[in-house]
Amino acid sequence: MTNNPNTTVEMAEAKLESPTLIRMKLMWRSFKENWKIFSQSKIGMIGLYIVIIFAVAGFIVYPILAATVWKTTSLNAMVSYNPVTGYDFLQNNPAPPSWAHLLGTDPLGRDILAQLLYSTPREFMLGIVAALITVIIGTLIGTVAAYFGGALDTFFMRVADIVLLFPFIPFLIVISGMMQVDLLTLALIIGLLSGFGGITIVLRSQALIVKSRPFIESAKISGASDSYIIVNHIIPNVMPLSFLYMMFNVTGAIFSEAVLSFFGLLNIKMSWGLMIYTADTAGYIIGSNIWNYWWLWLPAGASITLLCGAFYFIGRGLDEVVNPRLRKR
Amino acid sequence: MLKYIGNRILQIAILLVIYVAIVFFLLHAMPGGIKTLLISNPKLTPQAQEAIIRAFGLNQPLWLQFVDYMKNVFTLNLGISFSYYPTPVWNIIAERLPRTVLLFTVATLIAFFVGFASGKSLAWNRGKTTEYISTIVGIITYTIFTPLLIFVMIWFFGSFLGIFPLNQFLNPDLWIHTRLNAQVIFLYILLTMLIIGMVMLVSYLVALRFSHKVRTRRLIFYLSTIIAVVFSVFFWWVSPVGIYAADILWHMVLPVMTVTIISYAGNMLVMRDSMLETIKEDFITTARAKGLPDKVVRDKHAARTAMLPVVTNFVLSLGFVVSGGVITESLFSWPGMGMTLLDSTLAKDYPLAAGALIFTGIFVLFAHLAIDIIYAFLDPRIRY
């Protein structure tokens, strides 16, 4: 209660910075260190570049193009580049690439490039949302199971064993056949289904390692509650691993969505997989020479491959950051 | 050893029960619930509907429905298919399951051996260019969007090279004149392969007991295998139905190749990494110090031990390979479980779709069990 700054406690407090500031500084420093390690991994960097290219294309280039070049209400008023409904009737569709349509048009007359770019942010969102849900569930369950042990632990591990073995795509196929699945629902389903699987096992092992460290003991002795310890001590220490697995989950999510929409099982308007589906059902792929209408399936297929691959590569690059054993000496 | 196997069988059995339970609850969570699933077919007569309601106890409280469902599944009563009415679901599945099993097993075996051999030599002779190319090829085949791969394969082998047939199981023109049942021929092919497999296994064990010289053992094993294969081929050749069997096998080539390509990269990459780790081990230095020839050290010591993580990894990638198999079957119209799953879903044939889902899961669990047992044979440390 005294205003005298010479009291020991106040003096000590005055010299300390706020704990949040310290935490931020530490985080920044470790981020810089990890970045150095990550940037040495060729494969991680390639993945990162590809992701950045796609992100820029989808989130920046497309909106700009949509607002300017493609919404022209000039002479070609009928030619609108709306990827979903912009049918260009002025030519023989599907048309090969030309200056008007850089990647050609699909059987219904819609611009392929517009479709590609329109779907990009959606694929991103799908992948990241699904992966986030997976990781959140997996981290929570993994750490709780590791922390409390016993029957809870065994139960979740058994469930994880099965989910791990699940033939994932068949499940998704059946589910999407029985109910209407749009992008958000798909992300939720993928997130829920994978959240209980392999990621739980990995994170639980990691949480067990963290739990055995002395500072957990001291936190308990100081009277910290279980939830406090889990949230503030264990989870921050397993987060790098969570983040790593998130990358692999994004790959899986985008891939699953592509497969499902390729089979026409999803209730969505436009996605890369759907582009190939449109081409396939219109009969332009199987049977004839597929290269005749290459722009109908190759750009979409390549995008799926590249984006999935890119996140996988980032995951492999992160592997070296998180797993010091793998680092090159 | 037997105890270990018995233990694993028990665990898998428990997992099986849990799996079916999960499927049940999942199906019930769909709009309409399990009742709709089983009887919402307009083709079903009211009596038939009644029969199903009774068999599955659909008017009872949920947990009783659950018990009845489990009972029914384990007695192979999965309801009646909508699109193939009035065929029971089980009949359809029983017909198609062996085809998927064959496709999957053959592709897996080839993918394993090719991945194993290439990973082994890549790690042993670290040449910059070959390693680089192989890694790139591996990554491409691993990440490529499966339908994309299939398009290219269909074009390349079907149109461009014009060799293999592009879809289905058999050539209808060929079969139209006979009264033969394709399924029967197929099962006989399966039987032949099983017999050859048994011969290989038995000759391997006999060779092991009979002699201690590596040369003699190899002689026994390879000779028996070659005799069995030649004999089988000859048998089919002279039989009147041989040409039909050949037709089926010819149609199998592309799907098998596709699934092999999908699963090969995983094996190769893991094997290479595992070999690189194993080579650093002390017992490899000891083996070289003993004056053993280079190839012996590589194959008998390094590869044999490095193989273990590949087998483990294989279990984890089962889901991925099965998914790839579903896509492959659909695009090649190979009438197996995968195609059944997709078609029944698209046709809203819920009982069949559910049944296909359950059996795909069962198939995966059995594959898991088989691999666990094989692993126990390979690694003496875990047998106790």
Added chain:
Amino acid sequence: MKAVLEIKNLKMYYDTQAGQVKAADDISFSLYEGESMGLVGESGCGKTSVSMSIMRLLPENARIISGNIFFGGKDIVKLSNEEMNKIRWAGISMIFQAAMNSLNPVYRVGDQIIEAITTHEPDITFEEARQRVASLYKLVGLDPERMDNYPHEYSGGMKQRAVIAMSLACNPKLIIADEPTTALDVIVQDTILRELEKIQKKLNMSMIYISHDIAVIAEVASKIAIMYAGKIVEMSDSVTIFKRPAHPYTVGLMSSFPSIRGAKKELVTIPGEPPNLLNAPDHCRFAPRCPFATDECWKKEPSYEEIEDNHFVACFHPQNLKKQVRANVG
């Protein structure tokens, strides 16, 4: 008496990304039939490099730059890998450090020994090979019934004995034992050492013991070579080394070894670290840590000379009296 092993001016270097590491620099010594020799030195001084060079088991980035290794009269440095394979194990065998990892976990122990036998004696029958393994087991104190077990079923001491039995399987002329007992507890260590000595004397084999522990060497070796930073700095018979160590490093080693008899003396440690062999200095490598170093020691490398009968030292200031040294250093 003819020398079983004769090493003349062996130079073996590693090529690394950072440069050339002179792991073994101008090593020379001879070993006669039935003789046991100890190679002593700190970690990284090059003793394992020497043994690997003898067996020609070097990694890809290691090269024997110059020198000869004569085994049974033939220079084995020049042999091809296939020819060397004939000598490996049948002529020279090795007992590795940490025997736990020397055995392949997926094969039975007995089979691994039989493998060594059949590789070098292809005409031997399986039964004969098994009998030899059984008698080897008895020799090292193992129960021959355990021949068909897997390595993970053996204890640490048993594995070490099995590895010793394996090294004897082809009746080699020379055995290199690289820290054979480091990974074991003291009591087992003692037992194994005694048995090794017994076997060596019985079979009249030559042996090279490699260790950093001079106590171990003292028990079993009749001749000792002290290595430091890739060079042999002193070599003589064990009695001379212990009673009249000449090189300051040897003196330091002797003083750091507590003696049970006699008055309690403060143990002397040698401050500092061995030099980085990447940029090997061209003066005496021990100079930075030597309490007797003078200008001369910092200008050029001392030559390896015989200061007494069968007592070699590479030093400008070889010490003579143990007592005088203790007064200086203590």
